[in-house]
Amino acid sequence: MKTQLKEVDNNIYNIKNKDEYSFKTVGLTEEVIREISEKKNEPDWMLELRLKALKTYNELSMPTWGPDLSELDMSKIATYVKPKTNMKKSWEDVPEDIKNTFDALGIPEAEKESLAGVGAQYDSEIVYHSIKEELVKQGVIYTDFDAAVKEYPELVKQYFTKCVPITDHKFIALHYAVWSGGSFVYVPKGVKVDIPLQSYFRLNAPGAGQFEHTLIIVDEGASLQFIEGCSAPKYNEINLHAGCVELFVKENGFLRYSTIENWSKNMMNLNTKKVVVDKNGTIEWVTGSFGSKVSMLYPMSILNGENSKCEFTGISFAGKGQNLDAGLKIVHNAPNTSSVVNSKSISKDGGICTFRSDIKVRPRAEKSKVSVSCESLMLDSISRSDTIPVNDVQTDEVEFSHEAKIGKISDQAIFYLMTRGISEEEAKAMIVRGFANPISKELPLEYAVEMNNLINLELEGSIG
């Protein structure tokens, strides 16, 4: 563990390439949207949808709860930044500085060793996409979303906006108005994808927004593990991430959706994720949120089919100047559904972690089970941690348990480790890694290592 601490390279996430692009729009007007749509050469129905979303955006008001978003000025955000390259199928063809960034993030290496497919987005567009030939033969589709709109229009039309409607909230309306990039995955009936697919979203341009759309359909009896990684270098101006993830798990399907977010601390991360799970289906969410100035992120699971299951395992880490408002929503909408939530948060140097949960059990969801556990660890007395659960149970026949623990890092535990010769910094890091361990062990090994590295990075120099 000690050696790992030394291996951390502080600068990986902060690589800044020159702000080069082939096309860029700033602000949010009808003209901007028409420009984006034209540049993408997309079908008319998509342009109409974007314009409708813009109208909805202008009609909806800002959230009246949660962190302060007043620093966000949409007229200044670069809504579309097309990189100086098209999508490539080989890393060799990706421009060198962009490729070097993904190299430093370990993406091509992970692709060789442990992934069945990779998508890499740089600013507003996917610059690299690949999938193993065996999967293509089995009918698996994994492509960038812009391409999917053109190549699989029927599938896209059938599912796009059907999980997350345009009218859900202001920032999802924004997303649909200016969306660009993201991944599209379809796993046909009965096909098991044993090795994970990964999409990585890198935002390089200062003052820009990233609005990728990810849509995954896991058909009947199929299974998939999908990993999403995100990061950006730090700038002095506000960047915005308002992506959207729409997931469909059909009867007997299985999907594990893992996310490691390490946005820079000038990022507003207002992301929306939702899944609809059919009979006997399973969704597993695994999330690690480290970066961003402000996050508002509440993945939603709609358990629509009998016996469907949801497991949520998440951790967030808020340091100085960070306000991470995260949690989840679950709707139990059928009998015998179950959800297990295991959430942890760590705050330090005045960081704020808020855990918000909203769990509904509908009258028809008899014999359902809900188990929620959330634990917070504060590393000092100036940091904050809140738990705001909302539970709405509309049937008597339900097993419901909710457990919340909030505590400060124990000085006695630090002392105990130090009496064994371990330095204060490493003792704290060990305790925090130990606290995070139940989450890290849910991640594939490389990502567990990355998460430990992120924890070490966050703790570096935190000893006064």
Added chain:
Amino acid sequence: MELLNIKNLFVNAGNKEILKGLNLKINKGEIHVIMGPNGAGKSTLANIILNNPAYKIISGEIDFEGENINELKTDERARKGIFMSFQTPEEVPGISVTNFLKAAKNAKEKEPIKIFAFKKELEENMKKLNMNPSYSTRDLNVGFSGGEKKKNEILQMLTLKPKLAILDETDSGLDVDAIRTVSKGINMYKNSENSVLIITHSTKILQELKVDYVHILVDGKIVKTGTDSLASEIEKEGYAKYINM
């Protein structure tokens, strides 16, 4: 050869005076025992030797191997070879006993430890302490019984091989068999180069050890020093005659 030398030590916990001019000298190869009524300052003494931040030195000096260590941090003292077995060892979730000991050992050694030899030694020591081998993969002290926690402290002592081991009521709350195991652990560790400071209420743990000195600590000071017969006397008669001296 002098190992630990405490000179006229005054220590506070918060605003409360606990140690009030304590003197104690321990040479290499010796076993010392500290007995005393509740609240006399026994645990404070153990904790201040390792610089627990809950306690503060007001005046006086702690020397280790002839060097004043008043200003050294806890981990620095530990790396010099001071160890403490806790009265109530902390539970630390998410860190296995093995990984914890590896980290501690690596912090102390100049060369990275050899994993195979380390594991083998750990296994052997656990066997000798009648510990189930599965404990090595469990989270540090989490859900351990009182007895297992104490044995785990002795296991750490055997692994880290300190020069001075301070055992703060390691025997309290243990049954006869567990106390015998702990004594066995101390005898396995003990040699002519290292020393032990045992803080205890009972003489049971002393029966199988060769004790050199017994000190009576009352109201922050050592009021009497003797040999193991003093421990037997206390066991029979209590501390009454040393209080209000």
